[in-house]
Amino acid sequence: MRVLVIGSGAREHALVSALADDPAVEAVVCAPGNAGIAARAQVVPVDAASGDAVVALARDTVADLVVIGPEVPLVLGVADAVREAGIACFGPSAAAARIEGSKAFAKEVMAAAGVRTARAESVDNPGDLDAALGRFGPTWVVKDDGLAAGKGVVVTADREQARAHAAAVLDSGHPVLLESFLSGPEVSLFCLVHGRAVVPLLPAQDHKRAGDGDAGPNTGGMGAYAPLPWLPQEMTDRIVDEVVVPVAAEMADRGCPYTGLLYAGLAIDSEGPAVVEFNCRFGDPETQAILPLLRTPLGAVLAATADGTLDALPPLEWREGAAVTVVLAAQNYPGTPRIGDAITGLGLTEGPDGTAVLHAGTARTEDGRLVSAGGRILNVTGTGKDLAGARAAAYARLAQIGLPGAHHRTDIGVAAEQGRISI
Numbered sequence: 001m002r003v004l005v006i007g008s009g010a011r012e013h014a015l016v017s018a019l020a021d022d023p024a025v026e027a028v029v030c031a032p033g034n035a036g037i038a039a040r041a042q043v044v045p046v047d048a049a050s051g052d053a054v055v056a057l058a059r060d061t062v063a064d065l066v067v068i069g070p071e072v073p074l075v076l077g078v079a080d081a082v083r084e085a086g087i088a089c090f091g092p093s094a095a096a097a098r099i100e101g102s103k104a105f106a107k108e109v110m111a112a113a114g115v116r117t118a119r120a121e122s123v124d125n126p127g128d129l130d131a132a133l134g135r136f137g138p139t140w141v142v143k144d145d146g147l148a149a150g151k152g153v154v155v156t157a158d159r160e161q162a163r164a165h166a167a168a169v170l171d172s173g174h175p176v177l178l179e180s181f182l183s184g185p186e187v188s189l190f191c192l193v194h195g196r197a198v199v200p201l202l203p204a205q206d207h208k209r210a211g212d213g214d215a216g217p218n219t220g221g222m223g224a225y226a227p228l229p230w231l232p233q234e235m236t237d238r239i240v241d242e243v244v245v246p247v248a249a250e251m252a253d254r255g256c257p258y259t260g261l262l263y264a265g266l267a268i269d270s271e272g273p274a275v276v277e278f279n280c281r282f283g284d285p286e287t288q289a290i291l292p293l294l295r296t297p298l299g300a301v302l303a304a305t306a307d308g309t310l311d312a313l314p315p316l317e318w319r320e321g322a323a324v325t326v327v328l329a330a331q332n333y334p335g336t337p338r339i340g341d342a343i344t345g346l347g348l349t350e351g352p353d354g355t356a357v358l359h360a361g362t363a364r365t366e367d368g369r370l371v372s373a374g375g376r377i378l379n380v381t382g383t384g385k386d387l388a389g390a391r392a393a394a395y396a397r398l399a400q401i402g403l404p405g406a407h408h409r410t411d412i413g414v415a416a417e418q419g420r421i422s423i
Contacts, residue, residue, distance in 0.1 A: 034373075075147060204290055293323050
């Protein structure tokens with residue numbers, strides 16, 4: 001099998017590495033890729049948002065399977081173009097990708113499927129904003145109804161901060177979604193979906209806030225760990241049965257059946273799981289913590305999802321232990337990041353010690369130096385027999401890397417390691 005991966009971040013680096021390690025995968029091409037991905041796969045340029053460009057590249061590289069990593073190409077219908085060209089594609093249609101592209105659409109699907117989620121109200125007129133804010137609180141959840149790269153959400157007890165974010169979203173031309181606050185620890189559950197067939201992966205937990213102790217602004221994700229020692233298997237089963245299966249069935253009934261990775265972000269409280277959001281693709285950075293634990297070769301898993309044989313796929317096999325991913329971010333991230341700084345250190349790729357350095361926002365200069373080229377620069381993933389071992393491995397590897405002005409969280413997975421999370 002020859003696989004073309006679309007995307008340029010650490011999520012795609014993780015996918016490429018897992019595919020390159022699959023004996024059944026003859027070749028991996030990544031477009032546009034990044035400096036780190038180039039060590040594991042052929043990297044070629046492409047306009048990832050253009051269906052025609054991706055189809056042309058898939059034909060040029062004789063790809064048997066196209067795997068689309070980011071949400072923007074999916075929402076724009078790139079997967080539709082690939083399938084219409086007769087090439088297998090892992091990723092939902094534009095119609096199905098609305099589950100992430102429009103939070104209002106996701107709410108409509110959940111209501112029809114009987115899935116528990118936060119009470120919500122959409123506002124598209126600035127004149128209605130203050131009255132709508134008065135119907136929520138004392139903790140306000142304010143979301144950009146469109147795509148915002150994981151940074152379009154503000155959760156705050158400060159009404160003025162909530163209003164300022166809502167006004168900024170409206171000024172950008174997007175509707176605002178106000179939601180009631182869901183308490184309880186959050187869970188990311190990835191599920192492979194083809195039509196009504198659903199196969200869950202390991203649950204993980206993301207850390208969205210920029211600083212330790214969940215301080216600071218929301219980001220695209222500062223780290224993740226898997227599995228979750230505090231989440232019983234019975235609750236994972238409930239999420240599949242009460243959330244993902246009904247949503248997959250509802251989308252099939254609506255004529256926009258889902259194919260690909262459906263990401264359910266949930267809060268778990270005394271009543272059980274409630275949906276915070278859906279994403280239409282592998283989550284970042286959770287993917288970087290989940291895939292190192294997958295023993296089943298990834299190529300066959302993605303191909304079965306794409307070609308409709310997911311029901312016939314043998315049960316997934318997982319390695320024992322845990323994985324922790326820590327994000328190294330550029331100075332000023334999640335604001336406008338400083339770029340062009342030299343990245344130094346030893347072994348800035350996979351390591352023999354159960355660790356990996358996955359590239360997110362990196363580039364090579366003409367003289368071959370590795371430099372920062374984005375907000376989230378590197379993801380360092382450690383594995384171990386438990387969370388403590390995985391955390392130790394990740395942070396020991398991170399300590400060997402230098403980047404001026406960079407920052408990272410020091411507490412990824414620590415609350416779970418210390419037994420401070422429960423449902």
